[in-house]
Amino acid sequence: MSSPQSSAQLDLFREQIINAAKYKTSLSIEGGGTKSWYGNANHFEKLHTSAYSGILEYQPEELVITACAGTPLKEIEAALDEKNQVLAFEPPHFGHNASFGGAIAAGLAGPGRISVGNLRDFVLGARILDGKGQDLSFGGKVMKNVAGYDVSRLLPGSMGTLSLLLEASVKVLPKPAATTTLRCQISQVRALKLLNEWAGQPLPLSASCWISNANDDGELTIRLAGAAAAVKAAIPLMGVAVNIIELDPKIAKEFWSNLREQNLTAFTNLETDKTLYRLSLPAACGPISIPNMSYDIVLEWHGQQRWIKAPGDEATFATMKEIASSNGGHASRFKQGADVDPAYQRFTQLSEQAHSQSLEIVQTRLRSAFDPAGVFATSRLP
Amino acid sequence: MIHMNMVTPLPDLAAITALQSTLVSALRPILPEHALLWEPEDTIPYECDGLAAYRKMPLAVALPETEEQVAQILKACFALEIPIVPRGSGTGLSGGAMPISQGLVLSLAKLKKIINIDPFTRTAVVQPGVRNLAISEAVAHLGLYYAPDPSSQIACSIGGNVNENSGGVHCLKYGLTLHNVLKVRGILMNGEIVEFGSLAPDSPGLDLLAIVMGSEGMLAVVTEVTVKLIAKPKLARVIMASFDDIEKGANAVAAIIAAGIIPAGLEMMDKATTRAVEEFVHAGYDLEAETILLCESDGTPEEVAEEIERMTKVLEEAGASGIQISQNEAERLQFWSGRKNAFPAAGRLAPDYYCMDGTIPRRNIATLLKRIQGMEKKYGLACLNVFHAGDGNMHPLILFNGADPDEWHRAEEFGTEILEACVELDGTITGEHGVGIEKINSMCVQFGEGERESFWGVKSAFDPEHLLNPDKAIPTLNRCAEYGRMRISGGKLPHPELERF
Numbered sequence: 001m002s003s004p005q006s007s008a009q010l011d012l013f014r015e016q017i018i019n020a021a022k023y024k025t026s027l028s029i030e031g032g033g034t035k036s037w038y039g040n041a042n043h044f045e046k047l048h049t050s051a052y053s054g055i056l057e058y059q060p061e062e063l064v065i066t067a068c069a070g071t072p073l074k075e076i077e078a079a080l081d082e083k084n085q086v087l088a089f090e091p092p093h094f095g096h097n098a099s100f101g102g103a104i105a106a107g108l109a110g111p112g113r114i115s116v117g118n119l120r121d122f123v124l125g126a127r128i129l130d131g132k133g134q135d136l137s138f139g140g141k142v143m144k145n146v147a148g149y150d151v152s153r154l155l156p157g158s159m160g161t162l163s164l165l166l167e168a169s170v171k172v173l174p175k176p177a178a179t180t181t182l183r184c185q186i187s188q189v190r191a192l193k194l195l196n197e198w199a200g201q202p203l204p205l206s207a208s209c210w211i212s213n214a215n216d217d218g219e220l221t222i223r224l225a226g227a228a229a230a231v232k233a234a235i236p237l238m239g240v241a242v243n244i245i246e247l248d249p250k251i252a253k254e255f256w257s258n259l260r261e262q263n264l265t266a267f268t269n270l271e272t273d274k275t276l277y278r279l280s281l282p283a284a285c286g287p288i289s290i291p292n293m294s295y296d297i298v299l300e301w302h303g304q305q306r307w308i309k310a311p312g313d314e315a316t317f318a319t320m321k322e323i324a325s326s327n328g329g330h331a332s333r334f335k336q337g338a339d340v341d342p343a344y345q346r347f348t349q350l351s352e353q354a355h356s357q358s359l360e361i362v363q364t365r366l367r368s369a370f371d372p373a374g375v376f377a378t379s380r381l382p
Numbered sequence: 383m384i385h386m387n388m389v390t391p392l393p394d395l396a397a398i399t400a401l402q403s404t405l406v407s408a409l410r411p412i413l414p415e416h417a418l419l420w421e422p423e424d425t426i427p428y429e430c431d432g433l434a435a436y437r438k439m440p441l442a443v444a445l446p447e448t449e450e451q452v453a454q455i456l457k458a459c460f461a462l463e464i465p466i467v468p469r470g471s472g473t474g475l476s477g478g479a480m481p482i483s484q485g486l487v488l489s490l491a492k493l494k495k496i497i498n499i500d501p502f503t504r505t506a507v508v509q510p511g512v513r514n515l516a517i518s519e520a521v522a523h524l525g526l527y528y529a530p531d532p533s534s535q536i537a538c539s540i541g542g543n544v545n546e547n548s549g550g551v552h553c554l555k556y557g558l559t560l561h562n563v564l565k566v567r568g569i570l571m572n573g574e575i576v577e578f579g580s581l582a583p584d585s586p587g588l589d590l591l592a593i594v595m596g597s598e599g600m601l602a603v604v605t606e607v608t609v610k611l612i613a614k615p616k617l618a619r620v621i622m623a624s625f626d627d628i629e630k631g632a633n634a635v636a637a638i639i640a641a642g643i644i645p646a647g648l649e650m651m652d653k654a655t656t657r658a659v660e661e662f663v664h665a666g667y668d669l670e671a672e673t674i675l676l677c678e679s680d681g682t683p684e685e686v687a688e689e690i691e692r693m694t695k696v697l698e699e700a701g702a703s704g705i706q707i708s709q710n711e712a713e714r715l716q717f718w719s720g721r722k723n724a725f726p727a728a729g730r731l732a733p734d735y736y737c738m739d740g741t742i743p744r745r746n747i748a749t750l751l752k753r754i755q756g757m758e759k760k761y762g763l764a765c766l767n768v769f770h771a772g773d774g775n776m777h778p779l780i781l782f783n784g785a786d787p788d789e790w791h792r793a794e795e796f797g798t799e800i801l802e803a804c805v806e807l808d809g810t811i812t813g814e815h816g817v818g819i820e821k822i823n824s825m826c827v828q829f830g831e832g833e834r835e836s837f838w839g840v841k842s843a844f845d846p847e848h849l850l851n852p853d854k855a856i857p858t859l860n861r862c863a864e865y866g867r868m869r870i871s872g873g874k875l876p877h878p879e880l881e882r883f
Contacts, residue, residue, distance in 0.1 A: 142774050149593055200501060204685075284503045
């Protein structure tokens with residue numbers, strides 16, 4: 001960006017960073033503020049990115065969009081929609097003002113993640129201000145690029161603890177030619193088995209969600225997306241396995257959007273002393289059970305992402321982490337009820353994972369390479 | 383000479399011999415006798431990788447057979463402060479595995495076991511020396527395969543693929559190594575075993591797997607890779623379209639993408655290439671066409687029929703002068719045979735060829751091809767152009783005679799000018815072959831001092847002593863300063879207007 005306005009904004013960012021370094025304090029980066037509850041709590045001064053906004057480059061035939069961090073996510077999605085393209089990883093907004101930079105820093109992906117890949121898989125390049133206020137660019141605007149270490153892919157999910165993201169280029173995809181949503185009543189064990197079997201076949205399976213009901217049974221919703229012929233041909237193949245119905249397209253669209261935004265009842269009925277835990281698990285992991293968990297658990301990504309509501313205390317989190325890690329995954333406190341201690345550590349730490357202890361020092365050194373004075377050391381992500 | 387920094391004063395021979403005997407004595411207790419080489423007649427096959435123009439003899443070559451041996455070798459070298467160059471199958475094209483004369487070559491070729499295949503979770507755990515194609519072969523009976531397919535897939539190893547973040551002709555649709563690897567187990571230079579990524583969709587902390595991918599053997603030694611397997615498409619068909627004009631062909635590529643189609647493969651060859659390969663493979667290429675596009679569709683028969691129809695329509699509208707659609711698998715392979723044999727065909731036209739690997743935005747394909755035509759005249763050398771057009775990754779093959787030092791010099795200058803044009807056209811100096819030793823000077827053009835300093839920061843985070851493949855990929859400040867001085871003409875750097883992106 002070279003307009004006088006944006007360069008003035010960059011100067012302001014730089015000044016704030018340099019001052020923070022001088023006074024040995026940290027800055028908590030905020031875009032639209034829709035995910036401020038996510039990650040470890042901190043009370044540092046905020047650095048607001050919303051003034052640094054705008055789509056810088058978008059040519060649909062390049063399948064790449066480049067935009068400023070403060071750009072509203074909905075503005076980006078609207079621009080893509082006009083050209084029949086999408087952010088295929090379906091980043092959750094969690095509010096009206098979600099920003100592009102916030103989505104990248106949070107690194108979260110929606111239902112499509114299981115078929116298209118994670119947010120970081122789509123990041124092609126980034127421009128940052130590091131902890132010294134240096135203006136640096138990594139990666140680029142092309143899909144294949146192995147010049148230098150892939151620093152731009154370190155930023156997704158770093159939650160503002162590495163540097164200030166100014167601009168990013170991400171890969172976009174055409175909207176699938178056809179989409180359909182199917183639903184059936186089925187047990188968790190059966191759902192996990194079927195989903196993995198389907199995923200091993202050349203079927204256009206794009207997303208899945210299983211939500212348990214009070215009767216120890218549950219409802220499986222799956223989305224097929226791809227060439228019209230492929231979607232059409234797949235429906236009878238899946239129906240063979242279970243008694244399946246096709247959802248009305250409008251209801252289906254709302255369902256997937258509510259799932260992504262966690263507006264389904266299974267998410268919104270979080271009691272004040274409970275925590276919504278997120279478990280990230282290998283495909284092989286069967287049903288898991290936690291003492292005092294609520295009955296309505298949600299499984300996404302063919303069971304690899306699970307949402308469980310349970311008491312918010314340290315003992316429950318310890319059990320959750322233990323179960324996740326013994327299955328080869330990890331657990332986090334995604335969202336806490338109002339009465340749960342906000343000071344709790346929200347994430348599994350590297351030191352708690354097998355073969356990761358020595359990576360803790362690598363991670364510390366990496367952070368200090370980009371941010372020697374600890375300007376971004378908010379501990380929002382440990 | 384471009385690679386002037388490689389000309390370092392010859393170290394004292396006696397000192398080298400002493401260092402070699404120290405190293406060999408340290409490694410002998412760790413390795414069986416046949417797994418440690420130091421006599422020149424044994425180590426000479428390791429003096430270079432697929433970039434044969436750059437050679438060096440190492441102190442010794444170790445061929446460990448277990449992860450434990452790898453860890454011990456690293457610990458021993460760490461203690462002796464002897465640098466290590468990890469090596470897979472040695473098919474790399476950028477000299478990433480070129481030895482260091484006072485260092486050890488650590489070959490992972492003997493770690494070639496497929497440890498586990500799990501059809502239910504669609505994953506395979508393999509050792510780094512397993513060949514890329516061997517994975518797909520081992521799971522073919524399950525209806526699965528490993529998607530990234532670099533041209534060297536018969537020989538190249540998965541460990542090498544991880545270190546180069548290799549692509550292939552199908553990566554537009556199926557992604558690079560990064561998108562198809564879940565977990566990497568490796569050893570840091572100090573001998574500690576670590577795991578990057580996991581079988582779960584994400585891992586705690588920063589995404590270190592992402593930074594290890596394509597790190598050219600400079601951050602950790604890979605000892606185990608867990609790859610994602612995907613369902614083998616039931617059918618694949620390819621369209622071969624001819625264009626009487628380069629620009630029309632390039633525009634057709636953009637038109638296919640703009641139409642919302644992601645082909646399984648989208649490749650381009652120029653006239654010089656089709657003529658060269660036709661003589662070699664007799665695939666029936668249109669020899670009058672200025673450019674030929676190969677567009678592949680895969681999936682279920684219904685899906686393929688639908689996509690082939692849509693692509694044909696776009697290609698016709700884009701002004702294709704001829705369109706052929708493969709009617710069976712034999713014909714599909716025949717259409718592809720020329721593209722897959724572009725390198726050996728180049729080898730028949732000239733004693734040597736120099737393969738470039740820049741990537742540019744698709745819209746600049748025609749511009750770059752025209753510039754390359756100008757460079758052919760400027761340097762008096764011919765160039766064949768084959769492209770992964772779908773993702774803008776181009777492989778110009780500059781033909782030259784290596785026996786003539788002036789021709790080699792001109793070929794290098796030609797290559798450097800192509801790479802600088804790629805940076806200027808908003809692209810990158812390497813799409814999939816890596817920087818290695820070959821493009822290390824061009825890194826000074828693509829990145830500014832701040833970025834390069836950050837790269838060293840990343841390097842130091844994993845390997846503070848700079849013992850793991852330390853002379854590759856990331857140029858030092860001094861190197862870039864010297865390169866800058868050398869390339870200054872009229873007091874200005876070439877392309878001072880460039881954003882160093």
